[in-house]
Amino acid sequence: MLTLHGIRKRFGSTVAVDGVSLSVKRGEVFGLLGPNGAGKTTTISMAIGLLAPDEGRVELEGLGAPTDPRVRAHIGVAPQALALYDDLSAEENLRFFGRVYGLGGAALAGRVAAVLEGVGLSPRGRDRVKGFSGGMKRRLNLAVALLHDPPMLLLDEPTAGVDPQSRNNILELVGRLRAEGRTVVYTTHYMEEAERLCDRVAVIDHGRLLALGTVGELVGAHGGRPTLALHHGEQVRRIETDDPVPEIARALAPGGPPLTGLAIERPNLESVFLHLTGRSLRD
């Protein structure tokens, strides 16, 4: 559906994206993960045609590059910033963006009602956005992306800073979008969201693609071995092992410190992420 062919982008002396190639399949939810400053935003900006790559090319299957406005009509974007007009009502925001996307008349009215219903904001449609909570704004931000019924969506941190109810609503909505056969590119810092939603995940850092695959593949390749955590009172001892039973037996043997608890920590996407991108802080 969306293919990046060795895209490269430089701002002055800084290389923001350094030869990223990947392909997003039709109908999948594709996670794009990376720490702050990894090059995600620049990659996304090129994927939706806001920036033209210095090298390489971006192609939307059978349509061409998204720098062409006609190609962009097939993409819905929910930016990380709440890109809404606070002094307009939810309906007015939707009607405005709908007109920009070429909708009008009964079709526009129908889509406005449908997306408001979809994000659970129908009763607040006529209220000004400035009175909305963060979660409501996030949902409306997503509704704008869905307005023109695009086959492909790019959702940039769609659950950032929302309450659990709104988050659940958004995650359920993304699940429905996948069920409808839409392609979704999803960026997030919440690893459990990526594990729950994404069919495949790409991890990028320093402008480079570090890993790409299903969550299982990535965990298998980069997650390391399971960890046995042995609790001796306040102290916790961690042992990487594929066979925890002998270690547990040793811990229970007389003469050692008393064992107060134990847990087996299986590798997950977060451990993959930290393994690939390191534990140093990114500001």
Next chain:
Amino acid sequence: MRPILAIAMKDLRLLVRDKGAAFFTFIFPLALAIFFGMVFGGGGGGPSGIRVALVVEDPGPAAAALAADLAKATGLTVTTMGTRAEGETAVRRGKADACVVLPAGFQEQADNIFAGQSMRIEARVDPRRQAEAGLLTGKLNELAFVQMSRGMTDTSKFTGMLDRARSSIAAAKGLSPQRRLLMGALLDTLGGLNEAQARLQADAEAPAGGAEAASGGGFTWRPVTVDVQPLRPEDNTPQNAFEISFPQGIVWGLMGCVVGFGVSMASERTQGTLMRLSAAPIGRHQIILGKALGCFLACVLVQGLLILMGTVAFGVHIRQPALMGLAVVSSSLGFVGVMMLMIGLMRTEGAASGMGRAVVLILAMIGGGTIPLAFMPPLLQKVSGISPFSWSTLAVEGAVWRGFTLGEMLWPCGVLAGIGLAGFLIGLMAMRWADRG
């Protein structure tokens, strides 16, 4: 075109809903125009009534009495002037609505109203002020009638008037005997009435009777001729202070539009709505044209509102409506260019609302926002040429009171259109440059 219109309409809606921006764009300029108009001595034909320049060319008792009555009359503000030329100049320059002249021979006419003469009063009125002319004519007739009544209730004066009339009839050569007889009978009747009135006045003990006689002793015929002539005002002078203060208000309205739209574009950048618009299936040029159209319409709207208010409520008279249209359109184009320059160079809300506002404010001040162009010393007038606001003021004043021809109007309008085009192109290039970085 549809997305461009959608963006323009959205921006206008946001402008109106932003209380601060709406205040500084629509309310503040109007308040300033009214305030400065009052300060500079406005008021026109409004609350203080019809402004009359009175010229007395025959300083007899009749003229003095009429002048005193005029001064006391409600609805008139009378200023006595020395000569007819001064009075007419006041009307031409909009300092008076009418010039009333009590001409030489007025006293003689007043004394001989039964000898075929009538009191002739001349009035020179701005032809645009037809309503005031009608009111003034009525008021002059009324006062002359009062004057007449006074003359007739003064029995000795009235006797003198009848005697002069009899002498005139006796001396008249071409009068037929029948007509001479009829007029003599009329004068005898009037004389009888006058004697009866004199006896009544002598018998009356109470002084109040005089007042009753004064008000009730009238004879109904037209005692006065008011000769109303139009007096074309000078085209190249403001007719009232609001004709200066409303163009001044327009400066502030345009400033409100430019700053409002400049800040809104910067906030679109920081809020992410510009990014969302850029990701839509429209070209960058459509987004910019939408913004430009919104700003253009806001500029037209604020100018239209001020012109309408000035015309309807504050006596601003637009001498050349077609040229005013040209001035409004070219001013709007010019300030779209200023707005484009601002959004190209000021990338953040802070820069736009701080530095951008400050620069525009200074340009507005030297462009006629504080001291009207007409009152500026020549050097400052030349300096103000660097401000687009001064060209806009000049164009608007050109259509209101400067009496510009089309050729003269093309100069400020051309400069404004040039500013618009240059600002648009430079702003566009600055935006492209910044987006590339």
